[in-house]
Amino acid sequence: MIPQATCPLCAKPTAADHAPFCSRGCRDRDLLAWLSEDYRLPGRDPAPDRLDSAGDGD
Numbered sequence: 001m002i003p004q005a006t007c008p009l010c011a012k013p014t015a016a017d018h019a020p021f022c023s024r025g026c027r028d029r030d031l032l033a034w035l036s037e038d039y040r041l042p043g044r045d046p047a048p049d050r051l052d053s054a055g056d057g058d
């Protein structure tokens with residue numbers, strides 16, 4: 001027996017056509033999230049420290 005797979009986004013039962021997601025909507029949502037993660041290049045983070053020190057009046 002195989003346990004019922006569920007959508008990783010909304011936990012509804014997975015649809016065979018859209019595995020491992022429950023629907024095309026969730027699959028697209030995950031794809032977009034994955035792409036935006038992929039496009040975020042490492043080493044391009046803005047330094048939040050600069051915001052903190054601003055207005056410190058040292």
Ligand SMILES: [Zn+2]
Pocket residue numbers: 007008009010011012021022023026
């Ligand atoms: Zn879903």
